Amino acid sequence: xxxxxxxxxxxxxxxxxxxxxxxxxxxxxxxxxxxxxxxxxxxxxxxxxxxxxxxxxxxxxxxxxxxxxxxxxxxxxxxxxxxxxxxxxxxxxxxxxxxxxxxxxxxxxxxxxxxxxxxxxxxxxxxxxxxxxxxxxxxxxxxxxxxxxxxxxxxxxxxxxxxxxxxxxxxxxxxxxxxxxxxxxxxxxxxxxxxxxxxxxxxxxxxxxxxxxxxxxxxxxxxxxxxxxxxxxxxxxxxxxxxxxxxxxxxxxxxxxxxxxxxxxxxxxxxxxxxxxxxxxxxxxxxxxxxxxxxxxx
Ligand SMILES: Cc1cc2nc3c(=O)[nH]c(=O)nc-3n(C[C@H](O)[C@H](O)[C@H](O)COP(=O)(O)OP(=O)(O)OC[C@H]3O[C@@H](n4cnc5c(N)ncnc54)[C@H](O)[C@@H]3O)c2cc1C
Numbered sequence: 001x002x003x004x005x006x007x008x009x010x011x012x013x014x015x016x017x018x019x020x021x022x023x024x025x026x027x028x029x030x031x032x033x034x035x036x037x038x039x040x041x042x043x044x045x046x047x048x049x050x051x052x053x054x055x056x057x058x059x060x061x062x063x064x065x066x067x068x069x070x071x072x073x074x075x076x077x078x079x080x081x082x083x084x085x086x087x088x089x090x091x092x093x094x095x096x097x098x099x100x101x102x103x104x105x106x107x108x109x110x111x112x113x114x115x116x117x118x119x120x121x122x123x124x125x126x127x128x129x130x131x132x133x134x135x136x137x138x139x140x141x142x143x144x145x146x147x148x149x150x151x152x153x154x155x156x157x158x159x160x161x162x163x164x165x166x167x168x169x170x171x172x173x174x175x176x177x178x179x180x181x182x183x184x185x186x187x188x189x190x191x192x193x194x195x196x197x198x199x200x201x202x203x204x205x206x207x208x209x210x211x212x213x214x215x216x217x218x219x220x221x222x223x224x225x226x227x228x229x230x231x232x233x234x235x236x237x238x239x240x241x242x243x244x245x246x247x248x249x250x251x252x253x254x255x256x257x258x259x260x261x262x263x264x265x266x267x268x269x270x271x272x273x274x275x276x277x278x279x280x281x282x283x284x285x286x287x288x289x290x291x292x293x294x295x296x297x298x
């Protein structure tokens with residue numbers, strides 16, 4: 001189906017884009033990679049009178065890293081992130097970026113667009129929970145920063161107000177002997193995951209876990225985290241038994257909705273397998289091993 005008619009605008013600066021969004025009101029939408037918005041317009045979902053193309057705004061696709069943090073511009077595509085040097089320090093990001101949909105979507109879709117949808121099945125939001133990312137936002141009232149945990153409030157609902165745009169993502173760099181992994185279980189490449197697990201952890205010199213962040217995804221309206229599960233891994237050697245115990249603290253309490261991807265019980269059993277895999281991979285990476293690979297496919 002063709003989209004309903006809309007007006008197309010391409011402002012030259014971030015400030016001009018925000019001004020235009022503010023002036024045109026709620027029927028105006030920013031367009032980044034268009035990989036979610038354009039299919040929605042073609043299906044005539046939602047009223048959009050004006051599309052504000054932010055896709056070529058200068059500087060917003062930059063990926064940088066210093067001694068303490070990585071910064072990824074909102075317009076960085078999944079493919080650009082997967083090919084960046086940041087993923088050498090944070091391989092969990094490569095797992096996520098490299099496993100999103102197919103090459104065409106990875107070449108166009110952006111990290112800012114992905115988290116701004118608030119879609120409970122997207123890959124970036126849970127991955128960014130695992131690395132405790134901060135979201136940079138700019139709007140008519142100026143700039144603000146929000147922890148990713150607070151950014152997504154409910155399914156398809158974020159803290160973004162009116163003409164606010166996501167401008168970048170900041171990720172604190174983990175200490176030495178840290179590793180992470182993100183694994184989604186997918187029916188095919190261009191399909192959102194049935195369930196996904198992200199784990200980022202740090203070990204001491206003796207291989208004992210000193211910090212952990214675990215996240216489940218696609219099984220609730222927002223990514224699921226648990227301080228109790230994180231704490232259960234700390235002080236352990238992160239054996240299979242330790243992972244099983246920590247995972248169960250999170251998984252037993254989830255109530256994944258039944259849909260075309262499977263029943264709630266099926267998704268819980270998928271999560272159990274993914275949790276063990278992601279935990280083992282995170283530990284191997286924390287020990288300095290180079291482990292490739294991304295999602296599991298049916
Ligand atoms: C067939 C298919 C399969 C897919 N599979 C997966 C998958 O497995 N995993 C996954 O994670 N994703 C998947 N996606 C989604 C893809 O990753 C998109 O990149 C992503 O959802 C949106 O990014 P975008 O840049 O294309 O955003 P757009 O489509 O341009 O915009 C999406 C929404 O975010 C808003 N927006 C965009 N940028 C900003 C910004 N900077 N600030 C504020 N609001 C903004 C737009 O107004 C719009 O409402 C899939 C998409 C398709 C079509």
